[in-house]
Amino acid sequence: MKFGILKTYVVPHPPIILPEIGRGREKDVNATGTAFKQIAREIAELAPDTIILSSPHAPLYRDAFFMSCSDIDRGDMGNFGFPSIKESLNNDLELADLVLQKAEQNDIPIFADTRENKLDHGSFVPLYFIRKEYKDFEFLRIGLSALSAKTHYLLGQIIAEAAEKLKRRVVFIASGDLSHALKEDGPYGYKPEGPKFDKMVTDILSRTAFDELLTMPKKLINEAAQCGLSSFQIMAGAFDGKDVEAELLSYEGTFGVGYAVCRFVPQKQNSDRQFLELQKTGGKTEDPYIALARHTIQEYISKGIIPDLPKDLPTEMTEKRAATFVSLHRNGNLRGCIGTLEPRQNSLASEIQNNAVSAATKDPRFSPLKVYELEDLEISVDVLLPIEKIKSLEELDPKKYGVIVSSGYRRGVLLPNLEGVDTVEEQVAIAREKAGIAANEKYSLERFEVIRHE
Known part of the structure; x- marks a missing residue:
């Protein structure tokens, strides 16, 4: 039987x-x-x-x-x-x-x-x-x-x-x-x-x-x-x-x-x-940028600590400095995104760790990440290239460039190549609204490229 x-x-x-x-x-x-x-x-x-x-x-x-x-x-x-x-x-x-x-x-x-x-x-x-x-x-x-x-x-x-x-x-x-x-x-x-x-x-x-x-x-x-x-x-x-x-x-x-x-x-x-x-056993080894962000978030959410940097990181992560953004998604929905426009830490790796913790716990749009959300968390890390001032919308491309819209102390940022953002006008409008800048106000534009790890 x-x-x-x-x-x-x-x-x-x-x-x-x-x-x-x-x-x-x-x-x-x-x-x-x-x-x-x-x-x-x-x-x-x-x-x-x-x-x-x-x-x-x-x-x-x-x-x-x-x-x-x-x-x-x-x-x-x-x-x-x-x-x-x-x-x-x-x-x-x-x-x-x-x-x-x-x-x-x-x-x-x-x-x-x-x-x-x-x-x-x-x-x-x-x-x-x-x-x-x-x-x-x-x-x-x-x-x-x-x-x-x-x-x-x-x-x-x-x-x-x-x-x-x-x-x-x-x-x-x-x-x-x-x-x-x-x-x-x-x-x-x-x-x-x-x-x-x-x-x-x-x-x-x-x-x-x-x-x-x-x-x-x-x-x-x-x-x-x-x-x-x-x-x-x-x-x-x-x-x-x-x-x-x-x-x-x-x-x-x-x-x-x-x-x-x-x-x-x-x-x-x-x-x-x-x-x-x-x-x-059969999958690809995770990108070291993503692996570092994931390990940092897991340790911080489950134990309340920021772990030491792994000893086997690529030298570019430990010897260079760069601004980064860390974006989190669950089930296809944004769960947190925090970043910097200029490097604030002594290495790219530390910048990723700091922004990973902030994306998981300090994004004002979301409550802090819970332990049960860790397993199916999708993470991307954007490393910013130098920012350039521009004079017109014609110098933008939402698939290639991120945009910074500024008016006085107010500053709105939008990363490049985001799903649902297909035109320059949409990109600038979203960044402007994030900064609280009205359509009829004067503002300046900057652009940047990123190296995206996902």
């Missing part, structure tokens, strides 16, 4: 697919409903001991995962006008306890909520179909977090290890919709990133290229207005080190939201699919 993760499924969670709620409109997503009924029959044939489900609509925390550790999970569809549609499930607390132990050993924060938790609709909709075919199972519900893709994947590994150790026969359900921006009349209107995201994710899932789930473009993820990716990353981690057979059972975008149903079956062991280990 096999133990551990027997099968996993990616599923959506549209309440309208329930006939009581859809009142006929469920027929508009008939392929999704048919796929749900199919996987419910498959699960009944497997007769698992436990069903684990990850849901984007369970309680969501920035710096930890939610896990329901009450004796029973109950829920209904009262929020959608049907409180009479109810479910009640006994939780697998022994499995939950082992997952918690392993998570603590791996520094993965999980909030074990022992209160009686109401089932969210991201969990309820899949369970509605499953429990029509099979009810003799215990349950374990997990939420998502704002932690990194790698951390979600690692949680999946831990879940699989715990299931195998306890000799549990487990089915994992990764609940999550794809893009909510597929149509103008959809919940978020239409964005071209919506169909692009759905095509990319369904392709990745069909090929079981789970490493690609961990490195999808952040801008695409944000613009697609999706809710399932982190759930799929947990599921993928449960298959780490194994070949996987996949089948996309259905995909629909009828209501402007992507609904995919996909089945995954583990096969033989394959060390080439240990994706976190491969990322550790």
Whole structure:
């Protein structure tokens, strides 16, 4: 008899697919409903001991995962006008306890909520179909977090290890919709990133290229207005080190939201699919400028210290002085940017350290960086070349030159080659507004080039 993760499924969670709620409109997503009924029959044939489900609509925390550790999970569809549609499930607390132990050993924060938790609709909709075919199972519900893709994947590994150790026969359900921006009349209107995201994710899932789930473009993820990716990353981690057979059972975008149903079956062991280990050993060595900024931020945020300079830095970083800017992004969004127009420290390396700490803790637009944000922090370091005075806008190019707009003591700076800044007029206007200089005031212009490390 096999133990551990027997099968996993990616599923959506549209309440309208329930006939009581859809009142006929469920027929508009008939392929999704048919796929749900199919996987419910498959699960009944497997007769698992436990069903684990990850849901984007369970309680969501920035710096930890939610896990329901009450004796029973109950829920209904009262929020959608049907409180009479109810479910009640006994939780697998022994499995939950082992997952918690392993998570603590791996520094993965999980909030074990022992209160009686109401089932969210991201969990309820899949369970509605499953429990029509099979009810003799215990349950374990997990939420998502704002932690990194790698951390979600690692949680999946831990879940699989715990299931195998306890000799549990487990089915994992990764609940999550794809893009909510597929149509103008959809919940978020239409964005071209919506169909692009759905095509990319369904392709990745069909090929079981789970490493690609961990490195999808952040801008695409944000613009697609999706809710399932982190759930799929947990599921993928449960298959780490194994070949996987996949089948996309259905995909629909009828209501402007992507609904995919996909089945995954583990096969033989394959060390080439240990994706976190491969990322550790197979990637390029990080640029020393970025590595220094990252190490400095990590030490300062986690320990409150600015570390000594590494002894193996390039001589250009230790023997030269230069002005720098350090920019921080998370999930495609700016998280801090601080810099200097003239060198203030005794070396370029010290300049980077000083500005890295300032970008992480002193940018007035943001709260100081938190420990949980460190893992997926994107860092760029710009080293400024000499500043030049200019007389007209014709001497600017927003892709090549940064700009300094000055009027008296007020000074606004904008770095070159920034996403969304395409014209000289836009560049100057943004820098001017940053300095509080009105359009009708006199101002002077300077330009500079940078060497960008990212």
